[in-house]
Amino acid sequence: MQKQPWLQAHSGKAIDLLNPDPSSILIEDIAHALARIGRYTGHTTGNSIYSVAQHSCIVAGLLPDELKFEGLMHDAHEAYIGDISTPVKDAIRALGGGSGLDTLDQLWMSAIAKRFGFSEHHSPSVKHADRQALVHEVGSFLAPSERPWVFDGLIQGGTYYSAWSIDTAQRYFLRMFKELAPPGV
Numbered sequence: 483m484q485k486q487p488w489l490q491a492h493s494g495k496a497i498d499l500l501n502p503d504p505s506s507i508l509i510e511d512i513a514h515a516l517a518r519i520g521r522y523t524g525h526t527t528g529n530s531i532y533s534v535a536q537h538s539c540i541v542a543g544l545l546p547d548e549l550k551f552e553g554l555m556h557d558a559h560e561a562y563i564g565d566i567s568t569p570v571k572d573a574i575r576a577l578g579g580g581s582g583l584d585t586l587d588q589l590w591m592s593a594i595a596k597r598f599g600f601s602e603h604h605s606p607s608v609k610h611a612d613r614q615a616l617v618h619e620v621g622s623f624l625a626p627s628e629r630p631w632v633f634d635g636l637i638q639g640g641t642y643y644s645a646w647s648i649d650t651a652q653r654y655f656l657r658m659f660k661e662l663a664p665p666g667v
Contacts, residue, residue: 502593515561517652523567526623530645535655544611551662552600559590599664
């Protein structure tokens with residue numbers, strides 16, 4: 483008999499990874515985890531983690547009011563399945579493992595969207611804001627590359643960020659959530 487994969491959330495909840503129950507998803511667990519997950523597979527400069535929580539706050543800040551909540555939550559599923567960088571996802575797909583990864587991403591995005599009342603399908607504006615953040619993150623958090631980054635028409639430079647502490651990232655993520663979440667969430 484195969485064991486059902488699960489993880490223990492910060493709150494102590496046992497989370498079924500293949501059958502996510504929206505009622506077991508807590509924003510406090512999401513904020514806690516995202517503030518501790520480093521972007522770029524940890525290959526950033528400096529002595530602080532550049533976290534998924536900070537990235538999510540930045541993406542939200544780049545969007546008009548009606549999309550800020552979706553922007554904040556666009557990577558919330560990573561609190562449960564981790565941040566697998568795009569190049570690593572591409573490598574997994576090249577080796578034939580992309581279908582399972584995409585299904586897991588979708589399972590978790592659907593459960594979180596249902597729990598907190600937003601669309602599980604990111605709008606083009608959220609995807610664009612995510613790319614805008616990337617452009618500034620590369621200049622802010624990565625060493626100069628021996629290969630050029632391709633930004634699809636976006637120009638690197640302009641805004642530069644400093645990494646927040648874990649506590650600051652968690653606190654700002656929760657504050658933005660409380661300000662932006664639909665009523666009753």
